Amino acid sequence: MGASAIASAETGSHGASADFGHALAQRERRFAAALLAPAFLALLATTTFPLIFLVWTSTFRMNLAMPFMNGFVGFENYRVLLTDERFWSSLLISLVYTGATVALQVAIGLALALLVMDMKRGQGWFRLVAILPVVLSPAVVGMIWRTFMLAPDFGIVDFLAINAGLGSQNWLGDPTLAMVSVIAIHTWQWTPFAFMVLLASLASLPEDIYEAARLDRATAWQRFRRITLPLLRPAIVMVVIMRTMVALTAFAAIFTVTAGGPGTATEILNLYAYRKSFTELSIGYGAALAVALLFVTIIISGVLFVLRRAK
């Protein structure tokens, strides 16, 4: 039964009586409710209920190691959070990690898509190879990089660094290098995503505009700046939004590589909330950190959506 038939029945243009149309519409509603019920009950139970429970938990002192101290504390966790230096530093690390990985993914992905687009042969190779990183588990990716790529001496990156005259580096032990490493790993895994999406939208751009531009003797840079970039904007914004959401909640690829270390050098807010809850067993405060992360996510996505609407 199609919606169009219902629509015509409802407006009466079908010639059927209003009663008949009404009965049909009601039956359709009931059918829809029955089809939706299982999925929506499952979503309520696995997303909405946990969210409410999370906010509720964040108003408690709840420590699994010291249950005798547990109790309702109101906004106490949030008061502590505002003066918690580790919270602010993890928030900053989250923002640096997200900003750097998203910018790199879009820049490299776009450059490669432009490079590959005009290739007559070899595009297939790119499409095939680009799929490999994105289907892998970030946990496995992190593990491979931590060991076979970044280990001192025989790790390939270190081997290349030694041969380039940079000397052997402590890629995951030095605070700055560790941050560079986790950013590089995330960028390695997800640039193919930006590349594939942007290549697909490049391929769908109208040919004749470029033809006209060429007749007008526009330079390559002008064509890129004045035609390609504006036409590609929706796709770029979409990639930025999607990748930002994922980078903000990245977990496995940092957890497996540095576990937030050395010290707290790569501890993004997400990881701090996890460590607080499940390593230090301070679940109430961990919940408050998670709520803070949710707020940050909502604010950033709000900003991105406004940017998307603009122009």
Added chain:
Amino acid sequence: MTAKRLRTAIVLAISAVFLLAWAFPIIWSVLNSFKTDSDVLAYPPKLIFSPTLDAYRDVLFGSGSILPNLISSMIISVGTTVVTMLMAVPAAYALARLRFRGKKFAGFYVLTTQMLPPVGIIIPYFLVLRNIGWIDTYQGIILIYLSFSLPFAIWLLVSYFEDIPFEMEEAAFLDGASRLRTLWRIIIPQVRGGIAVTVVFVFLNAWNEFLFAVVLSGNTVRPVTVAMFNFVSVEQTLWAKLAAVSVLAMLPVVVLGVVAQKHIVKGLTVGAVKGGGRR
């Protein structure tokens, strides 16, 4: 002419560098999985070596075999996929084709559920599942995996349901077929391809999940992404075995990814037009 040649050469060189950069870590893990530990640790790194299956033999059939973990991963992923599809197909059909009040809100609700940070909802999951004794069980993990697989599957399927012409349903309905029968006999066969793609992606996401698994698994149910840690400890790393386990963990998703190659972009960007997306 020479300028053009030079350009081609540069493009080729850059392409080669990037192709290598993406493929190399994976190829290198595969090579290492066929080495002995001393070959893995050799300096300079060995590209040519005498291959051995020892690492695979040890991780599959030795003590501390990861075979049970691979089976765990398989049960979790297949279970998640089956339950997700049973719920998502009817829901997606309703959202794509039926008329009812609150339809827009329902679609929006599905999207917003994807915005929740996993690290936030794992805390209540842990507390509740611990109370009902579902930590370290398949039903516990599969239930929680619905939180990300359902919204994803519903939105991907909606995009396929929207592509079928209305006339088919109308014809069937006028013939007197019931709604359920129409859905099952006429509509479902039309979106077979979309269902197959959705199955691939739901399986892939379930197989790759890590955060929920690390908190909710235990000695009975431990997927391979978590069990991998057995091979890396503070005292020592079991290099060749770790490589073998990584390859075994990568194998199913790489095969599925290559099979679903044409649909990858659509699967990765689903829901993006309107909202989030997650991994």
